[in-house]
Amino acid sequence: MTATGRQCGDCTLCCKVMAIEQLAKPANAWCAHCRPGRGCQIYPSRPAECRAFSCVWLVNELLEEHWKPSRSKLVLTTSDDGLEVRCDPGFPDAWRREPFRNELREWAISGEPLDMTVVVIVGQRMTLLTPEREFDLGVVGPDERIVRELEGTRVVNVTVAKASDLTP
Ligand code: SF4
Ligand code: SF4
Incomplete structure (x- = not known):
């Protein structure tokens, strides 16, 4: 319990x-x-x-x-960055159903000023949700990291980079 x-x-x-x-x-x-x-x-x-x-x-x-x-x-x-949402691969669109999709968007809105991310994981594919859009990142390997480009606290672009290429 x-x-x-x-x-x-x-x-x-x-x-x-x-x-x-x-x-x-x-x-x-x-x-x-x-x-x-x-x-x-x-x-x-x-x-x-x-x-x-x-x-x-x-x-x-x-x-x-x-x-x-x-x-x-x-x-x-x-995670250290925020919230991770793993979909049952048998129901890959589960996160798009309501009320889940709307609640995820609301968390993306409240998380952005706090530098917290909301990432949806379906199989090996990842999608970063922001208040304004979805960034489909494709397959993100265990040795790769999500890199956000920010204007203030607003996410304007997202890329995926090898962890070894990032400066600590
Ligand atoms: S995913 Fe299900 S089984 Fe696993 S900890 Fe949560 S409630 Fe328990
Ligand atoms: S992952 Fe396997 S070993 Fe771990 S709690 Fe679930 S069934 Fe048990």
């Missing part, structure tokens, strides 16, 4: 969309230990990465009930 009182229940979507390094499990493929909709078959001995993971819906009641990943088909996590 979490502080929100929420439980995963019939949801197992993170066991599909998230990569688990300790299991060499790629993103967007069911974990071999998962019984979809039922739970983890190795729960008592699951890896530390799994133990440490909670999606935003589970721990933050600001995200209303309709965001439950098993219903919305969207798993929300936070």
Whole structure:
């Protein structure tokens, strides 16, 4: 049980969309230990990465009930830059449905002055949402980074660059 009182229940979507390094499990493929909709078959001995993971819906009641990943088909996590929204690859347009699309846009609006980003991930493709538009970034590899060009706090362009090419 979490502080929100929420439980995963019939949801197992993170066991599909998230990569688990300790299991060499790629993103967007069911974990071999998962019984979809039922739970983890190795729960008592699951890896530390799994133990440490909670999606935003589970721990933050600001995200209303309709965001439950098993219903919305969207798993929300936070990153250093802001919010990441992973779509169940079986429902690649889930984030475009309402009320999700509109709420994502509102977070992009409130996040921009705070330098917080909203990134939608469908398979390996990423889209950065800003108050004014969507930047389709295509496939972004694990060794690549999203680079925003800003005018004040407004995002005017977005590119993808190799992490090794960026100055620290
Ligand atoms: S996506 Fe969230 S609610 Fe669903 S199983 Fe994972 S942690 Fe639980
Ligand atoms: S080990 Fe269990 S908790 Fe971890 S991804 Fe696999 S099914 Fe999910």
